Amino acid sequence: MAQSGEIELCHLTKRFDRTVAVDAIDLAIPHGSYCCLLGPSGCGKTTILRMIAGHETPTEGDVRIGGESVVGLPPVRRGTAMMFQNYALFPHLTVLDNVAFNLKMRGVGKAERHQRAREMLAQVRLDQFADRMPSQLSGGQQQRVALSRALITNPRVLLLDEPLSALDEFLRLQMRGELRRMQKELGITFVHVTHTQLEAIAVADMVVVMDQGRIEQAGSAREIYTLPVSAYVARFMGGQNVLTGKVASVTDGIATLVSDTGERFSSPLNGQVVAEGDVLHCCVRRDRVALERVRRPPGALPEPTNAVVGAVHAIEYQGTYVKVTIDVPGREQFVANVVDSKFFANPVDIGDPVVARWVPEDVHLLTTSGQAGETHG
Amino acid sequence: MPARRSNTSRLRLHHLLVAPFASLLLVFFGVPLALVVVVSFFDLDQFDIIPTFVLTNYVELFGSSLTYTLYANTIKYAVIVWAITLVIGFTVSYFLVFHVRPFLLQLALFLLCTVPFWTSNVIRMISWIPFLGRNGIFNQSLIALGIVDQPLEFLLFSDFAVVIAYVHLFSLFMIAPIFNSMARIDPAVIEAAVDAGAGRFRVIREIVVPLSKTGIAMGSIFVVALVMGDFFVVKIMSGGQSASVVLAMSNETAVLQYPPAAASAVVLLLVVTAMVVGILRIVDVRRELAG
Amino acid sequence: MLRPGSRRRPWTFYGLAAFFTLYVLFLYGPMSAIFILSFQGPTGGLTFPMNGVSLHWFSALFGQQRTGDFAGSFTRSIVLAVIVLAITVVVSVMAGLAFRRRFLGSTLVFYMAIFSLIIPGLLLGLGVGLMFQFLGIKPSWYSSALGAQLTWTLPFGLLIMFAVFSRFNPAYEEAARDLGARYWQTLWNVVLPILLPGIIAVALFGFTLSYDEFPRTLIPIGSRNTLPLEIWAMTTNVTSPALYALGTLTTAISFVAIAIALTSIALIQRRRTRRGTRADAGD
Numbered sequence: 001m002a003q004s005g006e007i008e009l010c011h012l013t014k015r016f017d018r019t020v021a022v023d024a025i026d027l028a029i030p031h032g033s034y035c036c037l038l039g040p041s042g043c044g045k046t047t048i049l050r051m052i053a054g055h056e057t058p059t060e061g062d063v064r065i066g067g068e069s070v071v072g073l074p075p076v077r078r079g080t081a082m083m084f085q086n087y088a089l090f091p092h093l094t095v096l097d098n099v100a101f102n103l104k105m106r107g108v109g110k111a112e113r114h115q116r117a118r119e120m121l122a123q124v125r126l127d128q129f130a131d132r133m134p135s136q137l138s139g140g141q142q143q144r145v146a147l148s149r150a151l152i153t154n155p156r157v158l159l160l161d162e163p164l165s166a167l168d169e170f171l172r173l174q175m176r177g178e179l180r181r182m183q184k185e186l187g188i189t190f191v192h193v194t195h196t197q198l199e200a201i202a203v204a205d206m207v208v209v210m211d212q213g214r215i216e217q218a219g220s221a222r223e224i225y226t227l228p229v230s231a232y233v234a235r236f237m238g239g240q241n242v243l244t245g246k247v248a249s250v251t252d253g254i255a256t257l258v259s260d261t262g263e264r265f266s267s268p269l270n271g272q273v274v275a276e277g278d279v280l281h282c283c284v285r286r287d288r289v290a291l292e293r294v295r296r297p298p299g300a301l302p303e304p305t306n307a308v309v310g311a312v313h314a315i316e317y318q319g320t321y322v323k324v325t326i327d328v329p330g331r332e333q334f335v336a337n338v339v340d341s342k343f344f345a346n347p348v349d350i351g352d353p354v355v356a357r358w359v360p361e362d363v364h365l366l367t368t369s370g371q372a373g374e375t376h377g
Numbered sequence: 378m379p380a381r382r383s384n385t386s387r388l389r390l391h392h393l394l395v396a397p398f399a400s401l402l403l404v405f406f407g408v409p410l411a412l413v414v415v416v417s418f419f420d421l422d423q424f425d426i427i428p429t430f431v432l433t434n435y436v437e438l439f440g441s442s443l444t445y446t447l448y449a450n451t452i453k454y455a456v457i458v459w460a461i462t463l464v465i466g467f468t469v470s471y472f473l474v475f476h477v478r479p480f481l482l483q484l485a486l487f488l489l490c491t492v493p494f495w496t497s498n499v500i501r502m503i504s505w506i507p508f509l510g511r512n513g514i515f516n517q518s519l520i521a522l523g524i525v526d527q528p529l530e531f532l533l534f535s536d537f538a539v540v541i542a543y544v545h546l547f548s549l550f551m552i553a554p555i556f557n558s559m560a561r562i563d564p565a566v567i568e569a570a571v572d573a574g575a576g577r578f579r580v581i582r583e584i585v586v587p588l589s590k591t592g593i594a595m596g597s598i599f600v601v602a603l604v605m606g607d608f609f610v611v612k613i614m615s616g617g618q619s620a621s622v623v624l625a626m627s628n629e630t631a632v633l634q635y636p637p638a639a640a641s642a643v644v645l646l647l648v649v650t651a652m653v654v655g656i657l658r659i660v661d662v663r664r665e666l667a668g
Numbered sequence: 669m670l671r672p673g674s675r676r677r678p679w680t681f682y683g684l685a686a687f688f689t690l691y692v693l694f695l696y697g698p699m700s701a702i703f704i705l706s707f708q709g710p711t712g713g714l715t716f717p718m719n720g721v722s723l724h725w726f727s728a729l730f731g732q733q734r735t736g737d738f739a740g741s742f743t744r745s746i747v748l749a750v751i752v753l754a755i756t757v758v759v760s761v762m763a764g765l766a767f768r769r770r771f772l773g774s775t776l777v778f779y780m781a782i783f784s785l786i787i788p789g790l791l792l793g794l795g796v797g798l799m800f801q802f803l804g805i806k807p808s809w810y811s812s813a814l815g816a817q818l819t820w821t822l823p824f825g826l827l828i829m830f831a832v833f834s835r836f837n838p839a840y841e842e843a844a845r846d847l848g849a850r851y852w853q854t855l856w857n858v859v860l861p862i863l864l865p866g867i868i869a870v871a872l873f874g875f876t877l878s879y880d881e882f883p884r885t886l887i888p889i890g891s892r893n894t895l896p897l898e899i900w901a902m903t904t905n906v907t908s909p910a911l912y913a914l915g916t917l918t919t920a921i922s923f924v925a926i927a928i929a930l931t932s933i934a935l936i937q938r939r940r941t942r943r944g945t946r947a948d949a950g951d
Binding site: 054081150 | 837842844848849
């Protein structure tokens with residue numbers, strides 16, 4: 001099947017009894033791209049994958065692959081292949097017969113299907129394990145068998161449901177690089193479901209962040225990480241501090257915001273028109289925050305600008321940087337990722353009063369509010 | 378190839394799959410049961426069934442003091458056997474599930490308990506005769522050990538012998554479902570309870586018993602129903618000194634007294650059903666079985 | 669306690685182990701006594717001591733003396749058990765598949781099965797006997813008795829299928845469908861082979877429950893007995909060790925059936941976890 005593996009989801013909806021698992025989603029995944037559906041468990045990402053695969057029927061809306069609607073078609077006629085969460089390798093069949101399963105269903109003779117399955121296994125360097133049973137393989141080997149079994153169908157779309165979750169950390173890092181390389185080589189569309197942010201941005205051309213059955217943001221990994229559109233994405237991706245305040249004044253396209261607790265900070269408006277008193281959300285990257293120890297207790301400081309004042313809550317050494325979490329009275333915790341050389345040149349300790357400063361150019365305005373309004377700001 | 382198996386055709390498939398099962402049960406269980414009820418209202422004349430509608434069978438059944446004695450006797454057996462098999466079933470399962478490692482040994486010992494279940498009940502019952510008899514192994518051992526001078530008479534052909542045989546035959550029906558329930562308990566739950574400071578018996582009471590209640594209920598249903606429905610153990614092991622409801626019924630059918638036997642069967646079935654429904658009201662077995 | 673192998677075993681372990689050992693002795697002790705007694709010498713009686721050791725009572729069984737139609741009833745029992753096995757496996761596997769989803773009437777069928785299981789056997793036999801009498805069909809071991817036994821083996825088969833399916837991961841089916849298998853292909857190539865050990869267990873139950881059944885069979889058996897009915901008749905009129913010889917023989921048959929079933933289950937499980945290279949992948 002050499003057709004296009006472009007996927008379009010049009011108003012796709014899935015309801016189970018009363019609960020809405022997937023809520024009127026529109027999404028286009030270009031042919032030959034690596035797309036990650038990312039979100040917490042229960043956000044609907046696996047349901048979307050299963051609807052693309054044909055293991056779940058949409059309540060409303062359409063799934064189109066290569067420009068044609070596939071709703072109602074059995075999985076095999078969609079040109080998709082799925083890799084299941086714990087691989088679902090058939091325990092009663094050898095590795096070879098697992099890989100050859102699709103050919104057997106299509107009526108290919110024994111000699112030919114074994115020949116082709118062996119070739120497939122050779123590509124993932126598992127040919128010497130062809131006669132083993134799945135339970136005799138390691139997790140990483142099982143995953144490669146599952147991959148071979150799916151790819152022997154010659155799919156235009158490969159669907160991967162949490163493909164790395166059953167592996168230990170070391171293998172996980174190795175296999176995600178392998179997946180990425182494989183996708184480039186095959187040139188087909190990969191749709192990969194995960195709940196791990198770093199996994200998603202490491203492999204994907206396109207990351208789709210989901211929450212409660214809806215898409216929060218879809219874009220390149222770098223966009224999602226550095227230019228989140230909502231407070232939800234900013235918080236979920238983890239690289240940002242979210243700031244909330246009321247517009248006090250606007251000059252030269254830059255707004256000055258005042259938070260509930262009195263801090264003032266500037267945010268570029270990017271052409272957005274706002275009125276005084278509007279509540280805005282913006283964010284600043286954790287690694288663009290500078291930390292400074294103060295001698296006086298926090299309460300005795302003047303109202304800070306483009307800065308927050310608080311006490312160090314936790315310090316986590318991360319190798320290349322140090323993650324410092326700061327308790328700020330009246331708002332959510334603030335995080336500064338300090339380059340390790342800088343940190344150890346002038347270290348702080350838990351409980352120390354500190355000021356965290358940033359420059360207005362590093363502030364990014366969040367255009368959709370998401371659920372930010374409900375949480376403290 | 379059909380584009381999609383619609384919900385209705387899938388539903389039809391499920392009905393098709395269950396059809397042979399349901400029809401066989403309907404023909405060989407449903408219809409016969411209905412016939413028993415119908416015949417219980419028929420009259421009897423010199424070994425011939427007369428299809429009329431009379432209540433004589435029931436009137437005679439409830440009018441006879443023998444009926445009440447039989448029920449009292451049968452229910453007595455059921456309660457005693459239920460209590461003993463429950464203790465055995467729970468203890469054996471608890472030992473196997475929580476104290477025996479590795480898993481293969483656990484499975485092997487469980488199979489050791491179940492093997493006799495796959496052999497003949499009659500043979501297993503009569504195997505007690507050389508054991509418990511006046512000159513049986515048990516008495517000879519007791520005399521040899523100097524515990525008694527005279528052989529014990531009450532061992533065979535007595536209530537004692539009946540209960541022993543029941544426990545021997547039916548305890549597996551208690552062990553298997555309880556074992557099955559207990560085996561599904563996550564060991565981490567128990568370790569968590571121990572870590573939380575629960576002693577051995579608190580763990581059993583607060584964790585193991587509640588989580589095995591489906592198995593206990595299933596086992597209880599089996600044992601009660603089996604004892605209530607027995608006639609051969611009572612006949613042989615009591616040596617004719619005791620009787621049960623079904624034994625009386627079987628004596629009637631032996632002389633072709635079908636309508637009175639049917640009336641007795643209907644009453645027995647109502648009693649057993651009431652007991653089973655009572656157990657099912659305490660524990661919803663189906664939800665945990667099929668769900 | 670409860671921590672495998674981590675500490676010294678507590679006193680409860682030894683208490684429970686003793687209880688378990690006593691229970692196993694209780695289960696097997698009396699049975700082994702009659703196995704020994706069946707080799708009683710020709711002048712020996714129903715209890716110990718043994719008066720010599722011989723196969724006298726076994727040959728008496730085949731000698732057609734007063735022990736009735738042993739060979740005929742034995743053949744009938746085996747044939748009937750095989751028929752019951754076949755029907756039970758096919759019908760209860762199908763029903764087990766159906767019960768994976770709720771369908772109209774599923775609760776009704778479920779309760780019918782449960783009550784069919786717990787109804788006093790003699791009562792069920794009475795009903796089946798009456799039905800054949802009203803229909804004017806002569807009862808026989810291959811019709812009325814077969815039906816009566818199915819009311820006992822089918823619900824058992826269904827309960828085993830419930831247990832089997834509760835441990836079955838539906839992802840295997842989806843994987844098969846994903847790889848192009850249709851419903852029946854999935855069933856034949858994936859579901860049934862994976863469930864094979866459970867299906868063998870159903871077969872074992874079907875065979876042994878039928879082979880040893882007698883309360884349900886007693887009334888609707890017709891003119892020719894099965895082996896358990898023959899034994900039942902003997903318990904009241906045979907007072908020689910021939911009865912024990914028959915018991916030993918029929919138990920040996922049951923043991924053979926159990927051994928075949930358990931060995932094949934063990935072989936299948938071993939094949940799925942075996943080390944080294946394969947023999948042949950089969951098909």
